[in-house]
Amino acid sequence: MSARRILSRWAVCALVGFAGAVPGSAGAQGDVATHATHLIAGLDLDEARRVLGPAEADDPRIALERARLGIYEMDCDGAAAILGRADVRALPGGDALADIAHGCQRVTAALQSDRDEARAIEVRWQDEGDRPLAPLLFDTVAKAREALSRDLGVDWPRPTRVVVVRDLLSLSAMTGLPYDSARTTGTVAVAKWGRVTLLSPRASPHGYPWRDTVAHELTHLAVTRASRDLAPLWLQEGIAKREEIRWRGPGPFDDRPSSDAIVEAGDAMGKRFPLDKLGPSIAMLPSADDAMVAFAEVTSFVRYYADTEDARTGQTGAALPKLLHALSEPGTTADAALVSVSGADLKAWDARWRASVAAKPRTLLPPLFLAEPKRDRRELDRLREQRDRSRLAELLLARGHAGEAARELDRLAPEVGATDPSMRWLRARILEAAGRRPEGAGLVTDPKQVATSYGPWWATRGRWARADGDEGTAVLSFEAAVAADPMDPEAACETIDDSASPADADRAHLCAAARSRGEPAFGGD
Numbered sequence: 001m002s003a004r005r006i007l008s009r010w011a012v013c014a015l016v017g018f019a020g021a022v023p024g025s026a027g028a029q030g031d032v033a034t035h036a037t038h039l040i041a042g043l044d045l046d047e048a049r050r051v052l053g054p055a056e057a058d059d060p061r062i063a064l065e066r067a068r069l070g071i072y073e074m075d076c077d078g079a080a081a082i083l084g085r086a087d088v089r090a091l092p093g094g095d096a097l098a099d100i101a102h103g104c105q106r107v108t109a110a111l112q113s114d115r116d117e118a119r120a121i122e123v124r125w126q127d128e129g130d131r132p133l134a135p136l137l138f139d140t141v142a143k144a145r146e147a148l149s150r151d152l153g154v155d156w157p158r159p160t161r162v163v164v165v166r167d168l169l170s171l172s173a174m175t176g177l178p179y180d181s182a183r184t185t186g187t188v189a190v191a192k193w194g195r196v197t198l199l200s201p202r203a204s205p206h207g208y209p210w211r212d213t214v215a216h217e218l219t220h221l222a223v224t225r226a227s228r229d230l231a232p233l234w235l236q237e238g239i240a241k242r243e244e245i246r247w248r249g250p251g252p253f254d255d256r257p258s259s260d261a262i263v264e265a266g267d268a269m270g271k272r273f274p275l276d277k278l279g280p281s282i283a284m285l286p287s288a289d290d291a292m293v294a295f296a297e298v299t300s301f302v303r304y305y306a307d308t309e310d311a312r313t314g315q316t317g318a319a320l321p322k323l324l325h326a327l328s329e330p331g332t333t334a335d336a337a338l339v340s341v342s343g344a345d346l347k348a349w350d351a352r353w354r355a356s357v358a359a360k361p362r363t364l365l366p367p368l369f370l371a372e373p374k375r376d377r378r379e380l381d382r383l384r385e386q387r388d389r390s391r392l393a394e395l396l397l398a399r400g401h402a403g404e405a406a407r408e409l410d411r412l413a414p415e416v417g418a419t420d421p422s423m424r425w426l427r428a429r430i431l432e433a434a435g436r437r438p439e440g441a442g443l444v445t446d447p448k449q450v451a452t453s454y455g456p457w458w459a460t461r462g463r464w465a466r467a468d469g470d471e472g473t474a475v476l477s478f479e480a481a482v483a484a485d486p487m488d489p490e491a492a493c494e495t496i497d498d499s500a501s502p503a504d505a506d507r508a509h510l511c512a513a514a515r516s517r518g519e520p521a522f523g524g525d
Contacts, residue, residue: 013189013216013240013283033061040068041229042328043157043194043221060087067097072194074124074161076104096176100193103173107165116142120158127166129516130200132509133486137162137214144215144247148222151243153321157225161195162214171199177283185291187283189213191220202517206422207455207485216244226324232334234275235327237282238302239320241295251480252447259299261363265370266293273297275350276334289370304353309342366419366451386416390426398523402433421454428460429522437464455485463495482510489514490521 032055039048048069055062063082070079083089083098111124112131116138123138125131145156165171168187172179174197175190188199188208196217201207219240223231231239245254266272271293279285282294302320309319319341326337335345342349389408396405409427417423424443431440444461447453462477474494481491490496492507492514501508 013187013191013213029056029059029062033059033065036062036065036069038228040065040072040194041224043072043225045069045072045157045194060085060091063088064091064094064097067101071097071101071104074104074108074163074195076101076108080105100174100176103176107170107174108163111163114138115159120160121162122159123162123164125164126170127164127200127202129513130164130166130202132506132513133164133201135506136211136482136486136510137164140211140214140247141218144218144243145222147215147247148219148243151246151317151320152222152226152239152324154222154226154324156222160218160221163195163197164200165197166200167203168199171197177281181281181284184287185283185285186288189217190283191217191224194221196221201485202487206488209453209484210486211248211483212244215247216240219243223324226321227327230327230332231324232276233278233281234298234301235323235334237278237295238298241299242302242306251453253453256451257365257369258363259296259303260357260360261365262293262296262369263300263357264360264362265365266296269370275301276346292370300357301350301353304356305342305349308352312342369451382413382416386412386423390417390423393426393430394522397430397433398520402430402435405430406434406436419449419451421450421452421457424450425454425457425460426522428464432460453480453484455481455488455491458484459488459490459494463490466494486510487514487517489519496521 032051036048036051039045039051048065052062052066052069057063057066063085067079067082067088070076070082079101080098083094083101089095089098107126108124111126112128113122113124114131114134115122119138119142121138121141123134141160141162145160148154149156163174165174168182169179171177171187171190172182175192177187177190181187188204188210190197196214198210198214198217201210217240220236222243223236223239227235241259245251266289269289271290273285273290273294275298278294278298282291282298285291285294306319310316313319322341323337326332326341327334329337332340338349339345344352389412393405393408396402396408409430428437428440428443431437431443441464442449444457444464450457458477458481462474462481465471465477466474478491478494481488485491487510489511493500493511494502494507498515501511
């Protein structure tokens with residue numbers, strides 16, 4: 001694999017549940033606090049505010065729920081002030097909530113904001129350099145909400161809130177996800193506190209599938225609302241992986257590699273995770289590979305459950321909404337809900353699903369997915385040679401020595417990096433700079449020839465397609481490039497000519513932001 005890290009659609013997004021609920025309480029104030037907790041969990045924030053309004057302010061249980069509501073509504077200063085009371089922090093979950101309020105205070109101290117009033121979407125930016133993403137982000141949120149209402153039968157409280165942060169430390173402070181967990185598993189977004197907190201695509205050298213990530217996280221909010229925050233983690237994440245691509249048309253990497261193939265490969269490596277024992281968050285598993293396998297398991301399982309139940313009942317698309325509705329009933333466990341709508345519990349469904357996966361032909365994963373536990377010396381030598389020669393080729397190209405850079409890559413065996421989009425892109429750009437573009441045409445033509453989506457590969461494909469008169473391919477390629485790496489100048493500007501700028505105003509702003517970073521195209525990682 002190239003030294004350049006590629007974040008695929010299996011990059012980790014997270015639903016984190018650390019808040020701690022109000023304890024069971026006797027008396028009128030305890031009943032009000034408990035009722036408010038359930039309303040907030042279901043994102044009925046206006047109703048929670050109405051219920052809490054006349055309640056006794058001095059009661060610590062009421063104060064805790066007012067603080068919780070403040071965090072959900074982005075009033076972090078107000079929440080922190082309430083949680084300054086020792087009697088409020090002493091309640092179960094009080095200290096954790098105080099940590100969130102203070103972290104939120106630090107991150108939101110000078111946030112910029114944009115709002116789409118017509119569609120009731122509010123986005124706050126920790127870094128003003130990300131604001132040119134606003135039109136695309138508004139569009140993604142609106143389309144994802146529509147798809148989720150269609151698929152899950154959920155309505156949406158307004159506004160829908162998104163916070164875009166610049167780094168993992170801020171992501172951790174805003175959400176409560178431990179920083180080490182975020183760094184270990186490659187977490188890029190968290191759905192918690194009634195909003196989506198999203199890591200800026202600029203935080204990764206070549207971005208990540210940020211638009212699908214937004215849809216994934218919005219799914220968590222939709223499932224939380226539909227189930228009153230009672231859906232178990234396997235169902236939350238399984239539905240989120242299923243829904244993250246349904247807001248848009250089909251893409252070439254939507255089932256590549258398939259979740260079943262990753263489950264099989266993980267099983268062969270001894271990585272098997274019981275669905276009901278995933279812990280508080282997939283983002284808190286020990287490694288990125290563990291997270292990838294766990295995501296694949298819940299994705300495969302939920303797809304199997306939905307397809308099987310829909311076929312049994314003859315009601316297409318009904319299985320998941322019915323299950324979520326059953327879960328929303330107070331006191332209902334996941335097993336009880338499954339039995340009530342399908343006649344079988346999780347253990348029975350798990351056995352059926354694993355048998356169906358085992359019965360399928362084994363599919364080998366591309367080398368970019370899951371680290372092999374053992375590699376022979378010959379393979380390790382090939383990987384080192386690929387890393388060293390590709391890095392040297394980049395440095396040579398950055399200094400204007402395209403011919404020498406091409407000769408470095410020509411020394412690699414043809415099969416080295418054959419499915420790595422970063423290697424194919426690098427070869428293509430080097431051949432172009434060396435005046436040998438026709439030789440590289442096949443490197444950026446067919447998405448089926450690469451293992452995963454990669455913004456610069458799409459951008460070069462789009463630019464070359466436009467030069468060849470294929471505008472349809474160019475448009476689709478640039479859309480995919482910006483969805484993966486919006487701050488890459490070639491993707492955002494649709495050109496490598498610094499004097500040119502897109503005619504569309506929104507894209508021109510994005511282009512200017514991408515160029516303002518001053519990142520070299522080569523040799524700077």
